[in-house]
Amino acid sequence: MGTLALAAKITHVPSMYLSELPGPRQGTRKDAIEGHQEISRRCRALGVDTLVVFDTHWLVNANYHLNCAPHWSGTYTSNELPHFISNMRYSFAGNPELGRLLAQVCNAQGVETLAHDATTLAPEYGTLVPMRYMNQDEKFKVVSVSALCTSHYLNDSARLGWAMREAVEKHYDGTVAFLASGSLSHRFAQNGLAPEFAFKIWSPFLERLDHDVVRMWQSGEWQDFCAMLPEYAVKGHGEGMMHDTAMLLGALGWSAYDGKAEVITPYFAASGTGQLNAIFPVTPQDGSAVPEPEASRAGSYKAFPRL
Numbered sequence: 001m002g003t004l005a006l007a008a009k010i011t012h013v014p015s016m017y018l019s020e021l022p023g024p025r026q027g028t029r030k031d032a033i034e035g036h037q038e039i040s041r042r043c044r045a046l047g048v049d050t051l052v053v054f055d056t057h058w059l060v061n062a063n064y065h066l067n068c069a070p071h072w073s074g075t076y077t078s079n080e081l082p083h084f085i086s087n088m089r090y091s092f093a094g095n096p097e098l099g100r101l102l103a104q105v106c107n108a109q110g111v112e113t114l115a116h117d118a119t120t121l122a123p124e125y126g127t128l129v130p131m132r133y134m135n136q137d138e139k140f141k142v143v144s145v146s147a148l149c150t151s152h153y154l155n156d157s158a159r160l161g162w163a164m165r166e167a168v169e170k171h172y173d174g175t176v177a178f179l180a181s182g183s184l185s186h187r188f189a190q191n192g193l194a195p196e197f198a199f200k201i202w203s204p205f206l207e208r209l210d211h212d213v214v215r216m217w218q219s220g221e222w223q224d225f226c227a228m229l230p231e232y233a234v235k236g237h238g239e240g241m242m243h244d245t246a247m248l249l250g251a252l253g254w255s256a257y258d259g260k261a262e263v264i265t266p267y268f269a270a271s272g273t274g275q276l277n278a279i280f281p282v283t284p285q286d287g288s289a290v291p292e293p294e295a296s297r298a299g300s301y302k303a304f305p306r307l
Helices: 030-045 096-108 125-134 154-171 204-219 222-235 239-252 293-297
Strands: 003-010 050-060 064-067 071-076 088-093 113-116 141-149 175-181 262-270 273-280
Touching (some): 003 030, 003 154, 003 239, 030 125, 030 273, 050 064, 050 096, 050 239, 064 096, 064 154, 088 125, 088 141, 096 113, 096 154, 125 175, 141 239, 154 175, 154 222, 154 239, 175 239, 204 262, 204 273
Parallel strands (some): 003 175, 050 141, 050 175, 064 113
Antiparallel strands (some): 003 273, 064 141, 071 088
Protein backbone atom coordinates (compact mmCIF):
# COMPACT_ATOMS: atom_id res chain seq x y z
CA MET A 1 0.00 0.00 0.00
CA GLY A 2 2.56 2.56 1.10
CA THR A 3 6.10 3.36 -0.02
CA LEU A 4 9.42 3.70 1.71
CA ALA A 5 10.78 6.20 -0.79
CA LEU A 6 14.06 7.36 0.75
CA ALA A 7 16.52 6.27 3.44
CA ALA A 8 19.45 8.33 4.68
CA LYS A 9 22.12 8.61 7.34
CA ILE A 10 22.24 12.24 8.45
CA THR A 11 24.17 14.55 10.72
CA HIS A 12 22.58 16.70 13.41
CA VAL A 13 25.62 18.55 14.74
CA PRO A 14 24.57 21.57 16.82
CA SER A 15 27.24 23.67 15.12
CA MET A 16 24.82 23.78 12.17
CA TYR A 17 22.69 26.15 14.24
CA LEU A 18 25.75 28.17 15.24
CA SER A 19 26.57 28.39 11.55
CA GLU A 20 23.47 30.53 11.04
CA LEU A 21 24.38 33.07 13.71
CA PRO A 22 26.73 36.06 13.54
CA GLY A 23 30.11 35.21 14.98
CA PRO A 24 33.26 33.22 14.25
CA ARG A 25 31.34 30.05 13.35
CA GLN A 26 28.94 31.69 10.91
CA GLY A 27 28.80 29.81 7.60
CA THR A 28 31.10 26.99 8.73
CA ARG A 29 28.44 24.25 8.40
CA LYS A 30 27.00 25.47 5.11
CA ASP A 31 27.73 22.12 3.41
CA ALA A 32 25.89 20.14 6.09
CA ILE A 33 22.88 22.47 5.94
CA GLU A 34 22.79 22.26 2.15
CA GLY A 35 22.93 18.46 2.47
CA HIS A 36 19.79 18.51 4.58
CA GLN A 37 18.13 20.82 2.10
CA GLU A 38 19.01 18.46 -0.76
CA ILE A 39 17.52 15.49 1.09
CA SER A 40 14.41 17.58 1.70
CA ARG A 41 14.16 18.41 -2.02
CA ARG A 42 14.41 14.75 -2.93
CA CYS A 43 11.73 13.81 -0.40
CA ARG A 44 9.43 16.45 -1.86
CA ALA A 45 10.06 15.19 -5.39
CA LEU A 46 9.21 11.64 -4.25
CA GLY A 47 5.94 12.71 -2.62
CA VAL A 48 7.03 11.91 0.94
CA ASP A 49 4.43 12.88 3.54
CA THR A 50 6.23 11.77 6.74
CA LEU A 51 9.84 11.72 7.95
CA VAL A 52 10.59 8.97 10.47
CA VAL A 53 13.71 9.99 12.39
CA PHE A 54 15.84 7.46 14.30
CA ASP A 55 17.10 9.88 16.94
CA THR A 56 20.34 9.03 18.77
CA HIS A 57 19.67 11.82 21.28
CA TRP A 58 16.54 10.16 22.63
CA LEU A 59 17.83 7.94 25.44
CA VAL A 60 15.66 5.04 26.60
CA ASN A 61 16.42 2.23 29.05
CA ALA A 62 13.65 -0.24 28.14
CA ASN A 63 11.56 -0.96 25.03
CA TYR A 64 11.61 1.08 21.85
CA HIS A 65 9.54 4.25 21.79
CA LEU A 66 7.91 6.43 19.13
CA ASN A 67 6.98 10.07 19.70
CA CYS A 68 4.02 10.64 17.40
CA ALA A 69 2.13 13.50 19.03
CA PRO A 70 -0.15 15.47 16.71
CA HIS A 71 2.04 18.57 16.79
CA TRP A 72 5.10 20.06 18.49
CA SER A 73 6.18 23.66 18.86
CA GLY A 74 8.37 25.52 21.26
CA THR A 75 11.78 26.96 21.99
CA TYR A 76 14.66 24.55 22.53
CA THR A 77 17.94 24.92 24.39
CA SER A 78 20.27 21.92 24.52
CA ASN A 79 21.04 20.65 28.00
CA GLU A 80 24.25 19.09 26.62
CA LEU A 81 25.55 22.07 24.66
CA PRO A 82 23.57 25.16 25.67
CA HIS A 83 26.30 27.39 24.22
CA PHE A 84 25.67 25.79 20.79
CA ILE A 85 21.87 25.53 20.67
CA SER A 86 20.04 28.20 22.65
CA ASN A 87 16.47 29.43 22.17
CA MET A 88 15.96 27.64 18.85
CA ARG A 89 12.36 27.82 17.69
CA TYR A 90 10.66 24.76 16.19
CA SER A 91 7.21 23.79 14.94
CA PHE A 92 6.01 20.79 12.92
CA ALA A 93 3.23 18.22 12.85
CA GLY A 94 3.43 14.63 14.00
CA ASN A 95 1.70 11.59 12.53
CA PRO A 96 -0.16 9.71 15.28
CA GLU A 97 -1.76 7.30 12.79
CA LEU A 98 1.56 6.19 11.36
CA GLY A 99 3.23 6.06 14.78
CA ARG A 100 0.58 3.71 16.16
CA LEU A 101 0.79 1.56 13.04
CA LEU A 102 4.58 1.30 13.24
CA ALA A 103 4.40 0.22 16.88
CA GLN A 104 1.65 -2.32 16.14
CA VAL A 105 3.69 -4.08 13.45
CA CYS A 106 6.91 -3.95 15.50
CA ASN A 107 5.13 -5.63 18.41
CA ALA A 108 3.58 -8.22 16.11
CA GLN A 109 7.12 -9.11 14.96
CA GLY A 110 8.40 -9.49 18.52
CA VAL A 111 10.08 -6.11 19.03
CA GLU A 112 8.45 -4.41 22.02
CA THR A 113 7.56 -0.87 20.97
CA LEU A 114 5.37 1.85 22.46
CA ALA A 115 3.79 4.71 20.51
CA HIS A 116 3.19 7.94 22.39
CA ASP A 117 0.57 10.10 20.70
CA ALA A 118 -1.00 11.74 23.78
CA THR A 119 2.18 13.10 25.33
CA THR A 120 3.90 16.30 26.40
CA LEU A 121 7.27 14.76 25.47
CA ALA A 122 9.15 17.00 23.04
CA PRO A 123 11.58 15.71 20.41
CA GLU A 124 15.31 15.76 21.07
CA TYR A 125 17.79 17.68 18.94
CA GLY A 126 18.62 14.65 16.81
CA THR A 127 15.17 15.36 15.36
CA LEU A 128 14.93 19.12 15.87
CA VAL A 129 18.13 20.09 14.04
CA PRO A 130 17.35 18.15 10.83
CA MET A 131 13.76 19.42 10.85
CA ARG A 132 15.05 22.99 10.99
CA TYR A 133 16.66 22.56 7.57
CA MET A 134 14.42 19.94 5.98
CA ASN A 135 11.02 21.03 7.23
CA GLN A 136 10.89 24.74 8.06
CA ASP A 137 7.67 25.12 6.07
CA GLU A 138 6.13 22.15 7.95
CA LYS A 139 5.63 20.30 4.66
CA PHE A 140 6.30 16.92 6.30
CA LYS A 141 4.77 15.19 9.25
CA VAL A 142 7.31 13.67 11.65
CA VAL A 143 7.65 10.57 13.83
CA SER A 144 10.65 10.47 16.18
CA VAL A 145 12.07 7.08 17.23
CA SER A 146 14.27 6.42 20.27
CA ALA A 147 17.73 5.38 19.06
CA LEU A 148 19.99 5.94 22.07
CA CYS A 149 19.19 2.50 23.46
CA THR A 150 21.15 1.56 26.57
CA SER A 151 19.90 -2.00 27.16
CA HIS A 152 19.15 -3.19 23.66
CA TYR A 153 20.69 -5.46 21.05
CA LEU A 154 21.57 -4.23 17.59
CA ASN A 155 19.75 -7.27 16.21
CA ASP A 156 16.52 -6.00 17.69
CA SER A 157 17.10 -2.54 16.25
CA ALA A 158 17.60 -4.10 12.83
CA ARG A 159 14.35 -6.04 13.25
CA LEU A 160 12.62 -2.81 14.31
CA GLY A 161 13.73 -1.16 11.07
CA TRP A 162 12.45 -4.04 8.96
CA ALA A 163 9.12 -4.16 10.82
CA MET A 164 8.68 -0.44 10.22
CA ARG A 165 9.31 -0.88 6.51
CA GLU A 166 6.70 -3.64 6.37
CA ALA A 167 4.25 -1.45 8.30
CA VAL A 168 4.66 1.28 5.69
CA GLU A 169 4.59 -0.95 2.63
CA LYS A 170 1.77 -3.27 3.70
CA HIS A 171 -0.50 -1.10 5.83
CA TYR A 172 0.13 2.64 5.39
CA ASP A 173 -1.53 4.75 2.73
CA GLY A 174 1.30 7.17 2.08
CA THR A 175 4.97 7.74 1.35
CA VAL A 176 7.67 7.80 4.02
CA ALA A 177 11.38 8.51 4.43
CA PHE A 178 13.57 6.94 7.15
CA LEU A 179 16.38 9.12 8.52
CA ALA A 180 19.11 7.71 10.79
CA SER A 181 20.16 10.79 12.72
CA GLY A 182 23.60 10.15 14.18
CA SER A 183 27.31 10.39 13.56
CA LEU A 184 29.92 7.83 12.60
CA SER A 185 32.65 7.93 15.27
CA HIS A 186 31.44 9.99 18.21
CA ARG A 187 34.44 10.51 20.48
CA PHE A 188 34.09 14.11 21.58
CA ALA A 189 37.17 16.20 22.18
CA GLN A 190 38.33 16.07 25.77
CA ASN A 191 37.09 18.93 27.95
CA GLY A 192 39.20 22.02 27.37
CA LEU A 193 40.18 20.93 23.85
CA ALA A 194 36.85 21.48 22.07
CA PRO A 195 37.90 24.67 20.20
CA GLU A 196 41.05 22.94 18.94
CA PHE A 197 39.00 20.01 17.62
CA ALA A 198 36.07 21.99 16.19
CA PHE A 199 37.04 20.78 12.71
CA LYS A 200 39.18 17.75 13.57
CA ILE A 201 38.54 14.06 14.35
CA TRP A 202 39.64 12.98 17.82
CA SER A 203 42.16 10.38 16.62
CA PRO A 204 43.76 9.18 13.38
CA PHE A 205 42.45 5.67 14.14
CA LEU A 206 38.84 6.84 14.28
CA GLU A 207 39.23 8.97 11.17
CA ARG A 208 40.69 6.05 9.19
CA LEU A 209 37.99 3.72 10.49
CA ASP A 210 35.24 6.12 9.47
CA HIS A 211 36.70 6.59 5.99
CA ASP A 212 36.87 2.81 5.54
CA VAL A 213 33.21 2.51 6.57
CA VAL A 214 32.12 5.22 4.12
CA ARG A 215 34.05 3.42 1.37
CA MET A 216 32.25 0.16 2.27
CA TRP A 217 28.90 1.93 2.07
CA GLN A 218 29.72 3.44 -1.31
CA SER A 219 30.86 0.10 -2.72
CA GLY A 220 27.97 -1.89 -1.22
CA GLU A 221 29.93 -4.17 1.13
CA TRP A 222 26.93 -4.79 3.36
CA GLN A 223 27.67 -8.33 4.51
CA ASP A 224 31.03 -7.22 5.83
CA PHE A 225 29.66 -4.03 7.34
CA CYS A 226 26.76 -5.74 9.14
CA ALA A 227 29.17 -8.32 10.54
CA MET A 228 31.50 -5.63 11.89
CA LEU A 229 28.81 -3.20 13.10
CA PRO A 230 28.73 -4.35 16.76
CA GLU A 231 32.50 -4.02 17.08
CA TYR A 232 32.54 -0.76 15.13
CA ALA A 233 29.88 0.62 17.48
CA VAL A 234 32.17 -0.02 20.44
CA LYS A 235 35.68 0.61 19.11
CA GLY A 236 34.54 3.43 16.85
CA HIS A 237 32.59 5.18 19.63
CA GLY A 238 29.47 5.04 17.47
CA GLU A 239 26.81 7.55 18.44
CA GLY A 240 23.91 5.92 20.24
CA MET A 241 25.82 2.61 19.95
CA MET A 242 24.90 2.84 16.22
CA HIS A 243 21.31 1.79 16.85
CA ASP A 244 20.12 4.32 14.28
CA THR A 245 22.36 2.68 11.69
CA ALA A 246 21.11 -0.79 12.62
CA MET A 247 17.52 0.42 12.24
CA LEU A 248 18.28 1.92 8.83
CA LEU A 249 20.13 -1.17 7.57
CA GLY A 250 17.37 -3.42 8.93
CA ALA A 251 14.81 -1.46 6.91
CA LEU A 252 16.98 -1.82 3.81
CA GLY A 253 17.34 -5.60 4.16
CA TRP A 254 20.39 -5.84 6.46
CA SER A 255 23.26 -7.87 4.98
CA ALA A 256 21.23 -8.68 1.83
CA TYR A 257 20.92 -4.99 0.94
CA ASP A 258 22.24 -4.42 -2.58
CA GLY A 259 22.30 -0.65 -2.89
CA LYS A 260 25.26 1.72 -2.75
CA ALA A 261 25.33 4.85 -0.63
CA GLU A 262 25.35 8.26 -2.30
CA VAL A 263 27.26 10.76 -0.20
CA ILE A 264 25.45 14.10 -0.23
CA THR A 265 27.64 15.94 2.30
CA PRO A 266 31.18 14.55 2.33
CA TYR A 267 32.64 13.27 5.58
CA PHE A 268 33.57 16.09 7.96
CA ALA A 269 34.76 16.57 11.52
CA ALA A 270 32.84 18.30 14.31
CA SER A 271 34.18 18.62 17.87
CA GLY A 272 36.19 15.42 17.40
CA THR A 273 33.34 13.40 15.83
CA GLY A 274 32.88 12.08 12.27
CA GLN A 275 29.82 13.22 10.29
CA LEU A 276 28.17 13.05 6.86
CA ASN A 277 24.88 13.08 4.99
CA ALA A 278 24.32 10.05 2.74
CA ILE A 279 21.33 8.59 0.90
CA PHE A 280 20.85 4.81 0.69
CA PRO A 281 18.70 3.79 -2.32
CA VAL A 282 15.71 1.69 -1.29
CA THR A 283 15.76 -1.61 -3.20
CA PRO A 284 13.31 -4.54 -3.20
CA GLN A 285 13.97 -6.90 -0.26
CA ASP A 286 12.22 -9.84 1.40
CA GLY A 287 13.71 -9.42 4.87
CA SER A 288 15.22 -12.90 4.93
CA ALA A 289 18.64 -11.62 6.06
CA VAL A 290 17.30 -9.54 8.97
CA PRO A 291 18.12 -11.25 12.30
CA GLU A 292 15.26 -12.53 14.42
CA PRO A 293 14.72 -11.12 17.93
CA GLU A 294 15.12 -14.62 19.45
CA ALA A 295 18.65 -14.86 18.05
CA SER A 296 19.71 -11.69 19.81
CA ARG A 297 18.34 -12.86 23.17
CA ALA A 298 20.25 -16.11 22.73
CA GLY A 299 23.48 -14.14 22.46
CA SER A 300 24.09 -14.08 18.72
CA TYR A 301 27.54 -12.76 17.82
CA LYS A 302 25.83 -9.93 15.96
CA ALA A 303 24.13 -8.69 19.09
CA PHE A 304 25.35 -5.63 20.95
CA PRO A 305 26.39 -6.46 24.54
CA ARG A 306 24.19 -5.33 27.37
CA LEU A 307 25.39 -2.19 29.11
